[in-house]
Amino acid sequence: MKKQKLLITRQIEDNLVKQIQEAIPDWDIIMTNEPEQWKLHVQDTTIILGWRKFFEDSSMNALDELKWVQTWSAGVNSLPLKDLEGKDITITSANGVHSFPISETVFALMLSLTRNIHTYIKNQVKKKWDGADIKLEMHGKTVGVIGVGAIGKETAKLAKAFGMKVMGIRHSGKPENYVDEMYTTDMLNEVLPECDYVVITLPLTEDTYHLFTKEQFQLMKNSAFLINIGRGEIIKEADLAAALSAGEILGAGLDVFEKEPLEESSPLWEMDNVIITPHTSGSTEHYDKRVVEDIFIPNLKRFLAEKKLEINVVDYKKGY
Structure with missing residues (x-):
């Protein structure tokens, strides 16, 4: 045989x-x-x-x-x-497989943007001592986890260590541990205005392609940070760049992009309120x-x- x-x-x-x-x-x-x-x-x-x-x-x-x-x-x-x-x-x-390393990256990006660590690293290279523009903290804030799968669950769990309120979005709307309020995908626009941090952990499907465009960024707080470790095509990148430039949102931590590697011509490279990582959040x-x-x-x-x-x-x- x-x-x-x-x-x-x-x-x-x-x-x-x-x-x-x-x-x-x-x-x-x-x-x-x-x-x-x-x-x-x-x-x-x-x-x-x-x-x-x-x-x-x-x-x-x-x-x-x-x-x-x-x-x-x-x-x-x-x-x-x-x-x-x-x-x-x-x-x-x-x-x-990625739950631990990606959730760690999510919080590394959130903390870096909140505590201005990325700017200090740049200043260190220039031997520049500048403590300006440091005032924000994460404790007690609200995070929206857009896609409560394995990674989203671990992200929600870690958020609780910071005393954060967790608002979750998943296709089924089924409740989950560590998520204070769960919503379905069609309620995204209701959730965004409430969030200080928006973390995208969704897969790419026909329904999630360009789920975030100009409309969604305008609904977010102008003090909010966006983190995307899902798929680049979930965000309309040109609209994100415009929102960041206009101050419609405060900053972004991005591990994934519509086209990878991210083209050198992308305005995201030059933005001080953006942290870029090369699709490595799941590496472990x-x-x-x-x-x-x-x-x-x-x-x-x-x-x-x-x-x-x-x-x-x-x-x-x-x-x-």
Whole structure:
């Protein structure tokens, strides 16, 4: 009988590979980051651990044996979802892996903007001693968490350590621990005027594309800070730049952008009230371990038992 095959498209630690081997001792496990090797194995692969654009560009018609894709990212908007759905392929994401590092980045950005740390760092390079324009604090303020998934939950939890009021938005409107008031997405414009900080943790879908435009920025307090660690396309970037320039909002911490890398011509680079990070908020020393041990192996055991996968299964209708 022909062995089933798992294709791992990146190099991971030996101890993680060993755990996978123990779960599927009778399978062929191919681990390679070489596209030429992917080409040799993709036609008879049952599971892909780590989707690559290569498969979409070169091999979509060759995925006849493929049953399941475990992505290495939380977002799946870059995958050919219609093609994969048409082949009845299950997708599971890396949602949840990023909760700790991204929530830490959210608060690093919030604190830096509030306490003017980013300006002091620039002054340090110039050996400039300037303590002007420092008066704000976070304690007791209101934060709006736009997208209360795994990252949003952890963000809300940390906000409580600062005595903050947390207003949350999620598609279902279902209540959540550490969130004082929960709203549905269609109530966004009602929530924004109440927030001192607005944190975007949403996935990119047809519904969230350009969810934030001129209208939303004008509804926000002119003393509010915007943090986006979701997807760049959720914000209409030109409108954000205009709002920052006009003082409609006080500042922004941005890890994601409509086009990445952020173009050198973008006015955001030159703004003193903006902190830019290069889409690194989810980076962590524990990334591979969490994908394999917390998501992939538990799902793999269910797959082997011919049971429905439970962790991070992508809903094609929702797009995440």
